[in-house]
Amino acid sequence: MSRIVTPFTDAVGIDVPLICGAMYPCSNPELIAAVSAAGGIGVIQPISMFYVHRHDLREGIRLIRSLTDKPIGFNAIVEQSSKVYEDRMRAWVDVALEEGVRFFVTALGNPRWVVDKVHAVGGVVYHDVTERRWALKALEHDVDGLICVNARAGGHAGSKTPEALFAELADLGVPLICAGGVGSPERFAEALKIGYAGVQMGTRFIATEECNAHLDYKQAIVRARAEDIVLTDKISGVPVAVIKTPYIEKIGTKAGPIARRMLRHPRLKHYMRMFYSLKSVWQLRRASLQGAGYRDYFQAGKSVDGIAAIEPAGAIVERFAAAVAG
Secondary structure, eight states, rough: OOOOOOOOOHHHHHOOOSSEOOTTOOOHHHHHHHHHHTTTTEOHHHHHIIIISOOHHHHHHHHHHOOSSOOEEEEOOOSSSSHHHHHHHHHHHHHHHHHHOOOOOOOOOOHHHHHHHTTTTTTEEEEEEHHHHHHHHHHHTTSEEEEEEEEOOOOOOOSSSSHHHHHGGGGSSSSSHHHHHHHHHHHHHHHHTTTEEEEEHHHHSSSSSSOOSSHHHHHHHOOEEEEEEEEESTTSOOEEEOOOHHHHHOOOOOOOOOHHHHHSSSTHHHHHHHHHHHHHHHHHHHHHOOTTTOOOOOOOGGGGGGOOOBBBBBHHHHHHHHHHHO
């Protein structure tokens, strides 16, 4: 497989500009390792590693290292929800750096402290953004690139098309990564042709042999089409992309009137989001790992349109790379 050269592959030291995005609860060590071993880069989601897959972070990183010596990444959610959480994330970032991780993806807050730690050892930091104002704030803190989350993404999706978001951010002078809507080799090639330096995928890598997600979840992704993806604010208080199931149709996708008022309140919105998050963390973990016997949520993006089978993660990376090289 020939190397695809972009500013992102040069910065991170990989062959294929393809990220397996960090996912709760689906980022198990074997999946991360398989994507990196094939030439892309898998990203550790520390909450998944510790609370779902039951690995101490250092132990989990060393497990990945036993499967591949290729670069891996780390996801640092920098939202200041509590002092306990911030201290835990700071400790996890230190462990990741000590274990040789040099690519970090930050989100939902001020990435400055992560940037300072990572740059001190020669690493790079990319930050999740959905629009220009957040991109400008991230660049004020010296991030090296931007993960551009568009309207086709799974999880917390943006509001703009991949083309519109690229046009909005193209003049900022840093590598841009397309996040959302890429589930086929053709879509991957299109994103690079638009001008993106790489692509981040989540949903496509859930439907893989290495992912520990329940077969019900993987099959739901294979069966779903773009029109089956809906946004619900009942998971975290902000819109999240999920597969429409009979359960979702029954409960609806909108928070109740009291919850909506609390989510708009300057002080109360943080407590309401925390309530939603604590509830959804268990629901998502249960449904993803134990199957559709539970009335819960399957997160997915509109990239389901390009997913026709459960495959080895490495084969996906190789096929996507061939679509560009060819």
